[in-house]
Amino acid sequence: AVVSTQSTGLMNMGFGFESCRKAAYHTKNAGLEQAMEWILTHMDDPDLNSPLVIEQPKSSSGPAAADAEAIQMLCAMGFTEKQAEKALQKCDNNLERAADWIFSHADELNEEEEEVIPTLPDGPGRYRLRAFISHMGSSTACGHYVCHIKDSQGRWVLYNDEKVAVSVTPPKDRAYMYLYERY
Numbered sequence: 001a002v003v004s005t006q007s008t009g010l011m012n013m014g015f016g017f018e019s020c021r022k023a024a025y026h027t028k029n030a031g032l033e034q035a036m037e038w039i040l041t042h043m044d045d046p047d048l049n050s051p052l053v054i055e056q057p058k059s060s061s062g063p064a065a066a067d068a069e070a071i072q073m074l075c076a077m078g079f080t081e082k083q084a085e086k087a088l089q090k091c092d093n094n095l096e097r098a099a100d101w102i103f104s105h106a107d108e109l110n111e112e113e114e115e116v117i118p119t120l121p122d123g124p125g126r127y128r129l130r131a132f133i134s135h136m137g138s139s140t141a142c143g144h145y146v147c148h149i150k151d152s153q154g155r156w157v158l159y160n161d162e163k164v165a166v167s168v169t170p171p172k173d174r175a176y177m178y179l180y181e182r183y
Contacts, residue, residue, distance in 0.1 A: 015039055016049045025052060028069065029076045054095050070095040074102070083109045127182050132175035136160075145176065 009032045010020040022042075023035035042048055054070065066088040073095060074084035079102060086109065091097035102109065130150055137143010147159040148170045158167040 010035055010039065018051055019048045021052045022048070025054070025069075025073065028072065052096070067093050067095075070098065074098065079109075123182075125182075127180040129172070129178060130181040131179040132170075132172060133177045133179075134171055134175045148172075148175075 008020075010023060011017060013036070015023075015036075019039055019042075020035070023038040027034040027038050039048075054067075066085040070088055070093060071081060071084040074087065075081055077099070079087075083102065084098070087098035087102045087105075088095070090105075091101050131147060133145055133147050135143055135145050144161075148156050148167055149159065151157050156167040156170040158165050158170070
């Protein structure tokens, strides 16, 4: 089964899997706070922890158009609208089956939509140091991290919590992470 980040957050708070799925669905993945409010409002519902059932309208004339809410939920999982529509059409607009279908038919998802990636010219590999992060303290267990960033005038500026100052001799040789920019 597919679980959203918001559902995972609710489960970490102790709520059941199915109630979390229902909260995500009924709040249209609006956020953790909204989903938690939905659960708290429906705590006394006898079917709160029953499996989520999404009623789909039945159509007598061929496959029904994909449900907008179901498309939105599949898109929230990182799939394109076309992929979501295709999966829902293959599964009679059943969201749960469509999610399973997407994961088990990944090779079929992009058959019709070959994305053309434009070729970009690659210039010379010239980089300059733009910033670096270093640690101040005797060990990683004590002390803290600071950042030096080169400003538009070429000066190194030290960012140390709320304190910001020009750094005359930045400790480039003691950096933890270097950040370069291509030019």
